[in-house]
Amino acid sequence: MRLGLAANRLHHHDGEAALFRFLRASEAGLRDLQCSLHAVGRTFDAIQQHGPLRGDPLVRQYPYGRDGGLMKLVAEVVGMGAERSLDGAIYLIDPVDPSSIFPEAIALKRQCVIHAKPFISTVASARDWVEVERLHAGFAADAAADDLHRFEAQTLALIAHDAMKPAMLAFADEHFAVLSRFASRIGTGTTGQRLNELAWSRGWPADTPWVTRYQSGPMGGDAQIADQVLEGRCQRAVFFEDPHVARQHEADIQLLERAVTTVTDLAVCITSPRVAARWASAAALRSEAGCV
Template identity: 80%
Template sequence: MRLGLAANQLHHAQADAALFRWLRACEAGVRELDLGLHAVGRTYDAIQRAGHLENYAPLRRYPYGREGGLMKLVAEVVGLGEGRVLDGAIYLIDPVDPSSIFPEAIALKRQCVIHGKPFISTVATARDWIEMERVHAGLAPDPGADSLHALETQTMALIAHDAMKPQMLAYASEHFDVLSRFARRVGTGTTGQRLNELAWSRGWPSDSAWVERYQSGPMGGDAQIADLVLERRCQRAIFFEDPHVARQHEADIQLLERAVTTRTDEAACITSPRVAARWAEGARLRKARR
C-alpha cells in the first residue's frame, strides 16, 4: 500500500509540528504495515532532518511542490500504470496557508474522492487510518490509540450532498451498530431526517432522535456543525461529497473543512463511502479484539 504525503509548512516547521506528532504516534504502525510514503520535497526533507523513518526504504522523495511534486501525487492517485498508482493521500493542511487552495491541492482531494481512496487532512484522521489498517492486517489494537477510538465519548457528524444521500442511508443501515456507539450524532437538514426515519424503522425509540438535526447545508447547517468542531464538541465527520456537481454553497462547505483542519489533532474526517465502510469494519474488528 502506498500513500502520497505532504504537509504545509506550519506542520513541519517546529519539532512539535503536526507531521512529527503523527509520526511519533504512528511510526511503528507505518513500519508494521510496510507503508509506502511518497513525500513531496519539503515534507521529505523535514522528516529526514527530524530523524524519523530512518533507513526506511518505502519512504520516497518527490519534487518540491513548486516543481510539480503535488501534481505528480494527483496523477498517481488517478493511476499511471507501471506501478505508479497511489492508494490515497495524507495532506496535512494549514487552513490559512494559501497553497491549501491551489488547484493541485483541490485536485488531490477531488481525485481521492472520485476514486474512493482516503484523503487524510488531519493528524487525527492519519492516526485513525493507520490504526484501522493495522487492525485489518490482523495486528493487535494499539493501546496508544484507545482514546482516539473511544467512540462512546464522541460526537459524529453525518452529512451528504443530495446525490450522495442514498449512499449515506445505505451506509448507515449497514453499519448502524457502529454508528449507534457514538454518544451523539449530528447532521444537516434532510440527511438528518432521513437517517432518523431509518433509525426508527430499526427499532430506535420513536420519541428520540438518532441524529440531532441542524439547518440544511445551504441554510447554514455546515457552519453550525463547523462551530461544534471548533468548540471540540464534534470529533468525527463522515461527509459524502459529490465531486461532479458545482456546489452553490461552496463557502459553507469550505468552512466545515477548514474547521476540521483547524482542530487537526482532535477531528477526523472521511469523504467517501468506500473509505467509510472500511473504517466501520475496522472499528467493529477493533472492538471485538479489545
C-alpha cells in the same frame, strides 16, 4: 501500500509540528503495513532534518511543489500504471496557508474522493487510518489508538450531498450498531431527517432523534457543525461529498473542512463511502476483540 505525503509549512517547521506528532504515533504501524510515504519536496526535507523515518527507505522523495510534486501525487492517485499508483494521500493542511487552495491541492482531494481512496488531512485522521489498516491486515489493536475509539464519549457528524444521500443511508443501515455507539450524532437538514427515519424503522425510540438536525447545507448547516468541531464538541465527521456537481454553498463546505484541519489532532474526517465502510468494519473488529 503507497501513500502520497505533503504538509504545509506550519505542520513540518520543527520537530514538534503535526507531521512529526503523526509519525511518532504511527511509525510502528506504518512499518507493520510496509507503507511507503511518497513525500513532496519540503515535506521530505523536513523528515530528513527532524525525523522520525529520517533516511528510511519507506520515505520516497518527490519534487518540490513548485516543480510539480503535488501534481504528480494527483496523477498517481488517478493511476499511472502499476509502479506509479498511490492508494491515497495524506495532506496535513494549514487552513490559512494559501497553498491549501491551489488547484493541485483541491484536485488531490477531489481525485481521492472520485477514486474512493483515503484523503487524510488531519493528524487524527492519519493515526486513525493506520489503525484501521492494521486491523484489516490482522494485527492486534493498538492501545495507543484507544483515544480515537472511545465513541461513547464522542459526537459523530453524518453529512451527505444530494447525490450521496442513498450511499449515506446504506452506510448507516449496514453499520448501525457501530454508529449507535457514539454519545450523539449530528447532521444537516434532509440527511438528518432521513437517518432518523431509518433509525426509527430499526427500533430506535420513536420519540428520540437518532441524529440531532441542524440547518440544511445551503442554509448554513455546515457552518453550524463547523462550530461544533472548533469547540471540541464533534470529534468525527463522515462527509460524503459529490465531487461532480458545483454547489452554491461551496464556501460553507470549505468552512467545515477547514474547521477540521484547524483542530488537526482532535478531529477525524472521512470523505468517501468505501473509506467510511472500512473504518466502521475495523471499529467492529476492535469491539469484538474487547478493545475500546
